[in-house]
Amino acid sequence: MCQSDNIYLPHLATIEAVVDETPDVRTLRLVFQDEEVREKFNFRAGQFAEYSAFGAGESTFCIASPPTRKGYIECCFRSVGRVTEALRGLEVGETIGVRGPYGNSFPIENFYGKNLVFVAGGIALPPLRTVIWNCLDLRDKFRDITIVYGARSESDLVYKRELAEWQARDDVRLVKCVDPGGNGPDWDGKVGFVPNVLGEAAPGAENTIALVCGPPIMIKFTLPVLEKLGFADDAIYTTLENRMKCGVGKCGRCNVGNVYVCKDGPVFTAGQVKAMSREF
Amino acid sequence: MPLSITEQNLRQLVDTLVKERKLVVGPKLTDGLALYQPLSSGQELSLAKLPRRSAKELFFPICEDILSFEKNKQGTTVNDVDRSHFPEAVLIGAPPCDAASPAILDAVFSWDYQDPFYLKRRERSTIVGIGCRQGDDACFCTAVGIGPDSDNGSDLFLTQLKGGGFACSVVTPKGQALVDSHASLFGEGAAGQTRPFEGKLGDKLDLAKIKKWLDEHFEDPLWESIADICIGCGACAFICPACHCFDINDEGGTEKGTRRKHWDACGFSKFTNHASGHNPRDAQNKRYRNRIMHKFKYYDDKFGKTLCTGCGRCIRACPVGIDIADIIGTIEAK
Amino acid sequence: MNAKAQKPKGTGIDPGYYDGVTQAIRSAAVKLLQEGEVATVVGYLPGRRNGTAGPALVTSVEQAQKLVFSPACVNNLSLYLTKAKKGVLKPGRAAIVAKGCDLRALAGLMGEAQFKREDVTIIGIACAGVYRSATNAGTPLTEATIAWKCRECTVHTPEGVDVVAGTLPELPELTPAEALEIARLEALPQAERWAYWHEQFSRCIRCLACRQVCPFCYCEQCMCDRNRPQAVEGSPRPAGNTAWHITRAMHLAGRCAGCAECERACPMDIPLNLLNRRMAKELKELYDYEAGMVPQEKTPLTQYREDDDQSFIK
Numbered sequence: 059m060c061q062s063d064n065i066y067l068p069h070l071a072t073i074e075a076v077v078d079e080t081p082d083v084r085t086l087r088l089v090f091q092d093e094e095v096r097e098k099f100n101f102r103a104g105q106f107a108e109y110s111a112f113g114a115g116e117s118t119f120c121i122a123s124p125p126t127r128k129g130y131i132e133c134c135f136r137s138v139g140r141v142t143e144a145l146r147g148l149e150v151g152e153t154i155g156v157r158g159p160y161g162n163s164f165p166i167e168n169f170y171g172k173n174l175v176f177v178a179g180g181i182a183l184p185p186l187r188t189v190i191w192n193c194l195d196l197r198d199k200f201r202d203i204t205i206v207y208g209a210r211s212e213s214d215l216v217y218k219r220e221l222a223e224w225q226a227r228d229d230v231r232l233v234k235c236v237d238p239g240g241n242g243p244d245w246d247g248k249v250g251f252v253p254n255v256l257g258e259a260a261p262g263a264e265n266t267i268a269l270v271c272g273p274p275i276m277i278k279f280t281l282p283v284l285e286k287l288g289f290a291d292d293a294i295y296t297t298l299e300n301r302m303k304c305g306v307g308k309c310g311r312c313n314v315g316n317v318y319v320c321k322d323g324p325v326f327t328a329g330q331v332k333a334m335s336r337e338f
Numbered sequence: 339m340p341l342s343i344t345e346q347n348l349r350q351l352v353d354t355l356v357k358e359r360k361l362v363v364g365p366k367l368t369d370g371l372a373l374y375q376p377l378s379s380g381q382e383l384s385l386a387k388l389p390r391r392s393a394k395e396l397f398f399p400i401c402e403d404i405l406s407f408e409k410n411k412q413g414t415t416v417n418d419v420d421r422s423h424f425p426e427a428v429l430i431g432a433p434p435c436d437a438a439s440p441a442i443l444d445a446v447f448s449w450d451y452q453d454p455f456y457l458k459r460r461e462r463s464t465i466v467g468i469g470c471r472q473g474d475d476a477c478f479c480t481a482v483g484i485g486p487d488s489d490n491g492s493d494l495f496l497t498q499l500k501g502g503g504f505a506c507s508v509v510t511p512k513g514q515a516l517v518d519s520h521a522s523l524f525g526e527g528a529a530g531q532t533r534p535f536e537g538k539l540g541d542k543l544d545l546a547k548i549k550k551w552l553d554e555h556f557e558d559p560l561w562e563s564i565a566d567i568c569i570g571c572g573a574c575a576f577i578c579p580a581c582h583c584f585d586i587n588d589e590g591g592t593e594k595g596t597r598r599k600h601w602d603a604c605g606f607s608k609f610t611n612h613a614s615g616h617n618p619r620d621a622q623n624k625r626y627r628n629r630i631m632h633k634f635k636y637y638d639d640k641f642g643k644t645l646c647t648g649c650g651r652c653i654r655a656c657p658v659g660i661d662i663a664d665i666i667g668t669i670e671a672k
Numbered sequence: 673m674n675a676k677a678q679k680p681k682g683t684g685i686d687p688g689y690y691d692g693v694t695q696a697i698r699s700a701a702v703k704l705l706q707e708g709e710v711a712t713v714v715g716y717l718p719g720r721r722n723g724t725a726g727p728a729l730v731t732s733v734e735q736a737q738k739l740v741f742s743p744a745c746v747n748n749l750s751l752y753l754t755k756a757k758k759g760v761l762k763p764g765r766a767a768i769v770a771k772g773c774d775l776r777a778l779a780g781l782m783g784e785a786q787f788k789r790e791d792v793t794i795i796g797i798a799c800a801g802v803y804r805s806a807t808n809a810g811t812p813l814t815e816a817t818i819a820w821k822c823r824e825c826t827v828h829t830p831e832g833v834d835v836v837a838g839t840l841p842e843l844p845e846l847t848p849a850e851a852l853e854i855a856r857l858e859a860l861p862q863a864e865r866w867a868y869w870h871e872q873f874s875r876c877i878r879c880l881a882c883r884q885v886c887p888f889c890y891c892e893q894c895m896c897d898r899n900r901p902q903a904v905e906g907s908p909r910p911a912g913n914t915a916w917h918i919t920r921a922m923h924l925a926g927r928c929a930g931c932a933e934c935e936r937a938c939p940m941d942i943p944l945n946l947l948n949r950r951m952a953k954e955l956k957e958l959y960d961y962e963a964g965m966v967p968q969e970k971t972p973l974t975q976y977r978e979d980d981d982q983s984f985i986k
Binding site: 370371373390391400401475476566567569570571572573575576577585587589598600601603606608653654655657658659660661663664 | 721760
């Protein structure tokens, strides 16, 4: 199978573990069945893959585990349609297909020696989580790390265990929040929308890179906040998610103007996003 | 050295290639409808009408299997499609608007990732183009830099002669190989006079000027006015020699099934629909704009080519009379 | 609307007839726009290519003066008033140019609450017929070039409209080609009939022009676009194509206006109207019902009556 030149043929992977992050969001930990693939599979933070539930189809998610951890990969998705429902219906030990890694990636090496600010909302934490762990695994290379993460409500927060880990670390500043009304009685984080909470946390822009991922509405309100804090367009990175099918630049579905999200992205700077045609 | 072939020998060439177990595809007329189809004899080759669909399906089929899968107690097996059986093929009778398109599509199907389904078929096929002798007012090949005598994309190019027969021009080594292996069917000597082209074709449009307008007018009332009328079917995209969007679906069941890719169209309302329900191109004007932009700007931005051969099929097939030649002419005149 | 529909007799078509219709449409449209009675006129404008015409949403007097009627005016403009084309009625009332077949669609759509009668001014065409194929554009309308639906039309003269455009010329009696074809197919043994349709559907490329051009296919999510459950296979293979066309004919039964636009729009020349016509024949035989003759909400397939024919339940 690995020898085939069929670019649409996935690697087979076994589901090693399942974590229900929220009532409708699940993480799958996957191990490739073929030994050579297990050893050779390599990716960079920000890249994505096409995950198959055979019989239902393929769905596009980022590779949510960091490239610094070997032997497995993870994906994290919300059940919204036929394929994600089917993926959710699979159990530990069952097989899914993985095609990838595709797309470009965060230029982590360019961030060495800088402060990092991660801003994420809801189900959009996974694409940044891979970068966060990639950086934490190389902690000495970076200066201050700030994470601003929020969701609609407490139960909608993903990676709850890791949020606790990050909160407990003294080399990471975690600012977590939920939308007004989303906080339970024991909530110990902020209450407010992510862009506002970010504005209050006011991380400095000097020698800092901001990485943002969230639903379009959150990005829309977050970019001006970062601009006000002094971030230049090429110091802000985001990852766009468009409807993708082939993942390899052929089926014509994911383009934003002349930019193919699957090939030219999904990682872009704010400057690149601003230059794109208004259709995302 | 000028080459020629009689019509009888051209049909004989088809017969010979069929006997050699090659897949010979050419225009075939059935009940008045011409379509590119596998030919079983030279008699079936028809040069009277432009086939209703383009020749792209020889390389990019309407629907094809890309893998199959099966689940049992031992686990899941996934099987590739055996491409070693893709036949050696000869496309005979493609007018320039059809012969030019594979050369345009090669770029996207080999953009970093090599699509073996398309590329293997391309590798194994030879294109015998035939100069066009009549057009109607939907044809606009000259507007986009092709023309009734363009050998662009053909391996061997035939020009119809007054009094019958064809002058042959070898364009590529594949064309030469086809001639060499069937040398007895080809003649030598002065070609004779070319049959004149019947019909009126316009001048070449300034495609760079059109692209510049598109670069600068992502928002423009033009898109509203055309798209008010567009009903969002896929007729234009499907019969177009250059359109190549596709969908991938699993069919069968979860225990056993096949994954297929098949034609799709950016004009369909849910083409860019996200699972969240968000749709970046949620109105027909945005979708139609994408069509024009892709053909006359994006493909050029990425691959340096125009994604249109001016065959006019979309104009003839559009149920509501949208005329792409009129649109680009209007843009050029702005 | 067309409750008293019947076939007129006559021979030949006066060429000046089309000019008369065109002038009537233009003056009505201009007046309606000038007086602010409508914000949009849905009519036909000439195309670039000789003898062609296509749908247009006209909002200015200048454009309204260019509206035409010719045998190339094949489109069923009622399509532009359905929910599928949401924007048209938003700016205000609309006028719509409608042939008899289109009028049947308008009546049906009103019955289905797609729009209200008071929202539209109907310019009804006294229609002599339109082309069978787009390739006929620029040639005279003759027995050889007239659409099959026109050969048997019973709604040449519009009723219940606000403006009647044109005077119907004497029309020739034409052989009912479509009825003859249906009879031919019905006379075939089932296996041959199935083979015929299998061959037709194997040419289908699922461009869905048939659906998109049909005024009654306005479902927010078409059953063939659903994947939970996947009722119809998405890839254009014979079995899925057959399922698609049969299901669509069933969904249109009792609603289809017989405008035959589906057949005209099909780029693969599949005779789709035969299916719809056959279903219409069933409705007539079982329930003495013809769709679109008057706007009505309750039709045989949208209501249950105790005295409904149930003989087909064996």
